Amino acid sequence: MTKEGKIIxxxxxxxxxxxxxxxxxxxxxxxxxxxxNILMIDMNFGSKDSRIIYKISExxxxxxxxxxxxxxxxxxxxxxxxxxxxxxxxxxIFPPLNYDISKKLSFKLLEKILKILKRSFNLIILxxxxxxxxxxxxxxxxxxxxxxxxxxxxxxxSLGNLNVLLKYFLNFKEYLDIKVMINKFNLxxxxxxxxxxxxxxxxxxxxLPYDKDIEQLYVMKGPASIFSxxxxxxxxxxxxxxxxxxxxxxxx
Numbered sequence: 001m002t003k004e005g006k007i008i009x010x011x012x013x014x015x016x017x018x019x020x021x022x023x024x025x026x027x028x029x030x031x032x033x034x035x036x037n038i039l040m041i042d043m044n045f046g047s048k049d050s051r052i053i054y055k056i057s058e059x060x061x062x063x064x065x066x067x068x069x070x071x072x073x074x075x076x077x078x079x080x081x082x083x084x085x086x087x088x089x090x091x092x093i094f095p096p097l098n099y100d101i102s103k104k105l106s107f108k109l110l111e112k113i114l115k116i117l118k119r120s121f122n123l124i125i126l127x128x129x130x131x132x133x134x135x136x137x138x139x140x141x142x143x144x145x146x147x148x149x150x151x152x153x154x155x156x157x158s159l160g161n162l163n164v165l166l167k168y169f170l171n172f173k174e175y176l177d178i179k180v181m182i183n184k185f186n187l188x189x190x191x192x193x194x195x196x197x198x199x200x201x202x203x204x205x206x207x208l209p210y211d212k213d214i215e216q217l218y219v220m221k222g223p224a225s226i227f228s229x230x231x232x233x234x235x236x237x238x239x240x241x242x243x244x245x246x247x248x249x250x251x252x
Contacts, residue, residue: 004118005037006248007145009126013152013161018183020049021218022151022208022237023127028223029241031090036122036248039083039091043128045099045135053222056084056094063096064105064113071112079116088224091121107139114144123248130165142169147177154182154190159199166202178202184210206240209233 010023020042027040042050051059062082067074084092117124126145133141142148148169152162162180169178182196185207191199193207211233214226226234 003251005120005122005124006147006251007114007118007124007126008147008149008244009128009141009145010149010151011128011130011165013150013158013165015129017151017153017158018208019149019151020044020127021215021223022149022181022183023125024050024053024223025218025226025237026241026244027125028088028090029227029238030123030245031086032088032224032227033241034245036245037091037120038089039093039117039121039124041093041124041126042095043126043132045095045132046097047095048097050092050094051097053219054084054086054092055222059097061094063094064110065096065099065103067109067113069106069109071106071108074109074112074116076116076120079113090224104135104137107136110136110141111139111144123244142173142176145176147179149179149181151181151183154185154187154196156189156191156199159191159196162200166200170202179205181206181208183208186210206236208236 010019012019024040027038030036031038044050050056051061061084064082066082067078082093084094086092114124126141128141150162150165152158166178166180169176180200180202182204184190185193186209196204209232211231214229214231214233217225217229227238
């Protein structure tokens with residue numbers, strides 16, 4: 001019997017929290033430093049960020065919205081047409097640029113897509129914002145994933161939003177494995193650790209520092225390039241990647 005892969009969704013408590021940076025770095029590290037078959041899916045519809053990071057010049061790269069809503073005939077061969085393969089073994093699905101926000105995804109189609117992909121990939125990493133769930137017709141993306149990583153900045157607005165998200169998932173999606181990351185804890189305006197623990201009544205898995213040079217390297221040379229440096233932020237991302245690898249291996 002073929003074991004299915006795991007789906008982890010990275011989501012920020014507000015814009016600019018860094019879930020895209022974190023998820024791309026982890027996907028690249030695992031693709032290069034593990035035997036796992038990794039797929040990264042950018043679901044930030046209408047955003048060109050990932051194309052810039054990966055230097056994809058073709059704006060007409062095929063996306064999920066190019067797949068016809070034909071659940072019965074959908075197969076792996078069709079899905080391969082929307083996957084971009086990189087030299088470091090990372091596989092990637094880019095978001096549509098010309099995205100009509102009024103257009104809804106079919107839940108049945110998305111469910112079938114992820115079900116097929118889970119048979120081919122050990123780990124699927126999704127990067128998206130909460131609003132995407134309102135654009136899925138007749139179902140929720142959160143019913144299709146195994147784990148969610150909530151990323152927050154250490155300021156009162158981000159942490160307040162994080163509390164709202166935690167309440168939602170803990171009340172309605174009890175089956176989800178939820179992890180919390182505090183990003184850029186060393187930047188102002190940041191609450192001290194003791195205050196953060198008072199605001200967030202949930203275990204925090206990682207405090208990730210900010211490093212300007214690493215962020216610039218990420219933008220200029222891509223996510224995989226940062227792992228040549230022995231810095232706190234790089235070591236933390238490596239350790240988180242290794243924990244994810246161990247969890248996935250336990251499932252296979």
